[in-house]
Amino acid sequence: MSSKIYVLDGAIVQCDQGFTPAKLLVTENRKVKIQGKFKATDMEKQVPQTFGQCKLKPSGSSYLPCVPALQKWTKTSGKSTLGGSKKWLFEDSECMCATGGKITITDPTQINSAGSIKETFKDIAIMIPGAMLGNDKAPKVVESYWMDESGNEKIDASDYGKKAQLYVLTENMDPGENVTVKVKDSENKEFKKGEKELTYSGSVKADGTVALKLVEIDTKWNETENDA
Numbered sequence: 001m002s003s004k005i006y007v008l009d010g011a012i013v014q015c016d017q018g019f020t021p022a023k024l025l026v027t028e029n030r031k032v033k034i035q036g037k038f039k040a041t042d043m044e045k046q047v048p049q050t051f052g053q054c055k056l057k058p059s060g061s062s063y064l065p066c067v068p069a070l071q072k073w074t075k076t077s078g079k080s081t082l083g084g085s086k087k088w089l090f091e092d093s094e095c096m097c098a099t100g101g102k103i104t105i106t107d108p109t110q111i112n113s114a115g116s117i118k119e120t121f122k123d124i125a126i127m128i129p130g131a132m133l134g135n136d137k138a139p140k141v142v143e144s145y146w147m148d149e150s151g152n153e154k155i156d157a158s159d160y161g162k163k164a165q166l167y168v169l170t171e172n173m174d175p176g177e178n179v180t181v182k183v184k185d186s187e188n189k190e191f192k193k194g195e196k197e198l199t200y201s202g203s204v205k206a207d208g209t210v211a212l213k214l215v216e217i218d219t220k221w222n223e224t225e226n227d228a
Helices: none
Strands: 007-015 053-059 062-065 094-096 102-109 124-127 140-148 163-171 178-185 197-203 209-216
Touching: 140 178, 163 178, 178 209
Parallel strands: none
Antiparallel strands: 007 102, 053 062, 094 102, 124 178, 140 163, 163 209, 178 197, 197 209
């Protein structure tokens, strides 16, 4: 999984040879959504509002109107993820216009998902049972991250005895649906005596995120029988 933010339908894009920003219309993905919007792919080319005028087409004291001719996007997801041929766009993806301009993304429109999902929070591994990654329309969890007890700041570590809250970002799930997450230590150690797996659940919010139960790590959770 990537720690980057995905680009969604209606993302704001800018051409360095244009005069005004515009919205990217997602037409190449009609299956997979995040937060109620379709995810953009490397094949998206529709910019209905255009970038105003084109600096590469001077005409007298002004410029000719922009006619977007987007080429294939770069800096995308590493593997084809939609239909075996299309890749997802990230906030730093870019592409060239056939006329010569470089197009970048200024607002991907995905919310509440910044930060790394390569979590090392006390070596806990997150497992999502039944996440059908090969099915574009399947309900799934695409990101996970930890927040402090107040829910104001993302964290990747915590002091013993303090609480943290696990958040997940879902795809293809409606607000109010329930999500269950099972947590195991990456080395299969016990959290408490006889307890190697913790189960938490929560309901999907309107933005696609789920706030799960607060987690408190005991000072002895990762000790072995030979520890002093």
